[in-house]
Amino acid sequence: MSEFASPTLRLSAEQHARIVAHCLVGLPDEACGMLAGPVVEPGAPRIEPTGEITEVYPCVNADASARTYTVESRDLLRAMRDAEANGVELVGVWHSHTHTDAYPSDTDVRQAVEPGWLYVLVSLKHAEPVVRAYRIREGATEEVDVVVA
Amino acid sequence: MAVDVKLPTLLRVHADGAASVAADGATIGAVFTDLTTRFPGLAGNLIDDEGNLHKFVNVYRDDDDIRYLDGLDTPVDDGDVISILPAVAGG
Numbered sequence: 001m002s003e004f005a006s007p008t009l010r011l012s013a014e015q016h017a018r019i020v021a022h023c024l025v026g027l028p029d030e031a032c033g034m035l036a037g038p039v040v041e042p043g044a045p046r047i048e049p050t051g052e053i054t055e056v057y058p059c060v061n062a063d064a065s066a067r068t069y070t071v072e073s074r075d076l077l078r079a080m081r082d083a084e085a086n087g088v089e090l091v092g093v094w095h096s097h098t099h100t101d102a103y104p105s106d107t108d109v110r111q112a113v114e115p116g117w118l119y120v121l122v123s124l125k126h127a128e129p130v131v132r133a134y135r136i137r138e139g140a141t142e143e144v145d146v147v148v149a
Numbered sequence: 150m151a152v153d154v155k156l157p158t159l160l161r162v163h164a165d166g167a168a169s170v171a172a173d174g175a176t177i178g179a180v181f182t183d184l185t186t187r188f189p190g191l192a193g194n195l196i197d198d199e200g201n202l203h204k205f206v207n208v209y210r211d212d213d214d215i216r217y218l219d220g221l222d223t224p225v226d227d228g229d230v231i232s233i234l235p236a237v238a239g240g
Contacts, residue, residue: 034237045166047158063238070238073214077232080157084168089158095239101162107240113205114159114235 007051094119163190217232
């Protein structure tokens with residue numbers, strides 16, 4: 001697998017619904033959460049998600065803001081422990097854009113911490129929420145496919 | 150004191166790929182000194198230029214955020230689990 005592999009993010013209908021519901025409940029603020037799932041090579045120094053998601057963790061937006069989000073660290077700790085207990089890794093983060101498209105903002109790109117993660121954006125700009133996913137590496141953004149089944 | 154330090158995925162590359170590392174020290178700061186002596190690549194990710202906890206990481210001693218204890222001076226006991234978490238944020 002190449003360093004810049006683009007896994008397809010695979011969400012169950014229930015996981016997709018939980019993500020969207022948490023984003024809607026969070027209005028007018030941005031909402032956020034974490035994703036756990038298997039990696040291609042467990043134990044490798046750098047993670048590469050397979051794209052399968054085993055758990056979705058709705059988290060508190062510590063910023064309580066309509067413009068920014070910070071995953072509450074206690075929620076992140078809980079997600080990290082649960083993933084470890086289940087033999088998987090945290091493989092991504094999701095958050096909503098309340099009035100803009102499902103595309104990473106400059107702030108999202110600048111603050112992206114983990115090149116292995118899938119960065120999922122949920123746009124609530126239109127009546128029907130839009131969910132899209134990206135890799136963000138060294139300032140570059142690359143969209144990956146999202147399959148809900 | 151012997152503690153177990155859990156590393157987030159992004160820092161494991163600096164620690165031979167380990168998800169958790171055993172370390173020694175009487176305080177969080179001493180544990181970090183032990184860690185960064187053995188894994189120099191971790192240094193700039195944990196402590197800033199002024200010697201303070203880096204603003205892009207959160208550190209928990211078991212269930213407690215050390216920012217609300219004594220920061221890097223927070224004491225540790227044998228068997229404590231120290232979790233290092235990235236600040237996950239955006240706009």
